[in-house]
Amino acid sequence: MTQVLWSPIRKKDRPQEEMIMDALRNVHIFKNLTNKEIKKILSLVYTRKYKKGDYIFKQGHPGNGMYIILNGTIQIIQEKREENIHQEELLATLHSGDFLGELSLLDEAPRSASALCLEQTEALGFFRGDLMDLLNRDPLLGSKIVLNVARVLAERLRITNQQLADLQEKEARHVKEE
């Protein structure tokens, strides 16, 4: 109980820098980084405050980097336009500690969905240009991050492959049954 009561106050008391470093440590692309390395990342990230209803980014805009939510809630919405019908599909709701857009660290492919703030939100932005600079200035740290992004990609590819294999199996079974 005491823990529950005091933790938000303690959290508030802690310097902003510590809070941001904690948030960074929890993101898988910054895992296995030393404290010194996390501090280096700290000098590269941008802290932004968004009002309710603000878009962090919009679908179709060039992907430029990733965001980590420090506090607040955002919705990931995908717009679909088919034969003059405009639909919005909610893909996910993200909260404090969640992150999004990490694949934009690798290329400028357009954002596949929009990120809309449901309440006052504070987020950290880490961008491709800074990662490229980091690769130039500190290749070891830069390559650690790129390797972590590659791991995320590999994991997603494995899941997609599994889903595709399941689908194919299902379809083959369906054809057999017919």
Next chain:
Amino acid sequence: MNLTENQRFIIRLILFLALITGLILILPRLKSIITVIVISILMFTLLDSFVDKLERFKIPRALSALMVILIILLLIAFGISRVVPLVENAAKQISQSFNSENTFTEKLETGIVSLTNKLPFNTATIDIPERINGLINTLKKNLPTALIGFARGLISTFSSFFFVLFITFFFLKDERKIKKTLIRFVPNRYFEMSINLMDKIQRQLSAYLKGLFLAATNVGITSIIGLFLVNTFLDAGINYIILIGLWAGLANLIPYVGPTAGAIPAVISVLFTQPPNTFLVVLAVIAVFVLVQFIDNNFTSPYLVGKNVELHPLIVFLVLIIGGNLMGLLGMMLAVPIAGIIKVTVGEILTNAPKYRL
């Protein structure tokens, strides 16, 4: 208060005109500080990647920036300590030649007459001795003072350059802090776009300025090698080859005018030294500068500077006039790089901003 669209437009127009008038009134007063800041930004863009490279060796950013600035400072101090005595020496020699007027006039006259006799067209109608005397009188009045002034100017430029290096150091050291502070003022709506544009513009500018710098260095070095070969094979005895090469490299920043301006001191030097085969040597010197320009225009500059920053000759002409009017020779040298920077910036904005349908 509800304003109509027209009223809003008129208010914006008035504010815009007031801003422009204010800038026109204030800018001339801030000319020197603006010059220092512009040159500092150019230096920062040029040196940033060197500081990044030093950081690779785990040297802290501040120390890396300091090292780069100190190296530049040492190079400039060394260059000036070499160039100033050379220029002063040249000025003294010229002034001595003027004092023994007959020998000098005769030397130059013989040089030019032997040169014109070799030309395939008739120059008998031109009164060469009279023209030379006129030229000598003008040179006599102005050249030695101008050269000594130039040498002293270099020293005073060095002291203003010290401020440039001081500001550049902080730009290099606190690059990220400055960028973060600037970005803080950008509304969320334009945040991603600004980050993207700043990054792309900085990369393009850095490549462009490095290209210009390398192309100028290449012109300087190839001119020195060319003149050295002329001296070796034709026994031309051209003086101040390194000084002429340095000047040719610097002058190359001024398109169209630069290559000729680079060749003139070399030709004058030949006319001064009066080698036995003056005509051949002058031809060889001109050939060297034509070849240097050919290499620069067809091989190095397109590769180093890139075709995408090519400016229309009319724009080059206009910016040279504006640069010359505002800041003299320095303005002419900075005009094209600054025009290139504006072109890169506008180009990046026009290419990338529409991708963000705001």
